[in-house]
Amino acid sequence: MHRIVWGRATSSNVMKVLWALGELELPFERIDVGGAFGKTDTPEYRAMNPTGLVPTLQEGDFTLWESNAIVRYLGQTHASGTKPWPTDAHTRATIDHWMDAQQTVLNRPMSGVFWGLVRTPPDKRDLTAVAASIEETARAWRMIDAKLQHHDFIAGADFTLCDIPWGVHAHRWFGMDYQGLTRPELPALRTWYDRLCQRPAYQKHVMATPIA
Ligand SMILES: N[C@@H](CCC(=O)N[C@@H](CS)C(=O)NCC(=O)O)C(=O)O
Incomplete structure (x- = not known):
């Protein structure tokens, strides 16, 4: 097909x-x-x-x-019934709510950081506004970091579909030039990101594309 x-x-x-x-x-x-x-x-x-x-x-x-x-x-x-998208209703719903949370919790502040640092011409950048967006974005990432202190992937021991929406943005979060601004170190999040970086499909479709 x-x-x-x-x-x-x-x-x-x-x-x-x-x-x-x-x-x-x-x-x-x-x-x-x-x-x-x-x-x-x-x-x-x-x-x-x-x-x-x-x-x-x-x-x-x-x-x-x-x-x-x-x-x-x-x-x-x-992939129904596989580890990335299991059939058990509770497991699947847990994966699902993390997917939704990327859209509802992470997306707006993360866009503020990305657009503010990357897609705005240097002379028009408002680093005060970006710093506020970093703060808000970090609150979203802290939720994920807290989960990752207990298991290797967001929903549990295995890679699942909810690692995808967050993982795409993790590459930007760790890869952007912060132009002197700081973001909190979140060690469990970093270890998870390093783990994603080992995945060939992530390397090919996320890491190989310039942050632009
Ligand atoms: N909620 C939608 C949002 C889609 C969206 O905002 N896409 C952006 C790119 S990330 C877009 O189309 N921007 C306008 C463009 O690229 O022309 C989704 O997750 O697919």
Whole structure:
């Protein structure tokens, strides 16, 4: 079945899907849209994805958007009952709530840090605002760090789908140039990040893409 991921590789939300596909060893084609590539406001793209955002997944004649929903769908269709996406309701719900928390708790302050440090031209950067975003983002990461003090991955002993949305952002959190600002050291989080860095699919789809 032909599988297409629509979205530029520099998007954190696209990276989640690419990394998940890599973990599951599923072949796909990727088409650059969004950001400088544009093409997300065409009627054809909006018909696939009315938000005009990336990523969008096409699998045969099925179309899906929202990155975490796509990752869950891939788990459901290609990895159900495996360690990354177990069938037990409680285990799965635990994985699921951590996935949602990336969107609801981490995403906004982390965007403030990333856009403030990376995507804003140097002469327009507001480091006071970035420092406040770092503080708020660190509160989200501390939740994860607390979990990781007890087990190797966010939901338990094994790598699961909820490591994907947080893991994409961990690469930015540890890799950005803070331009003199500081962020707290979170040792368990760092060890988990180092663990992710050993995974070939993470290396290929997250680490190999410049933080830009
Ligand atoms: N909740 C959506 C958010 C998607 C989103 O905000 N995507 C960004 C890139 S990370 C986007 O499309 N930005 C505009 C663009 O790239 O043209 C998801 O998780 O898929």
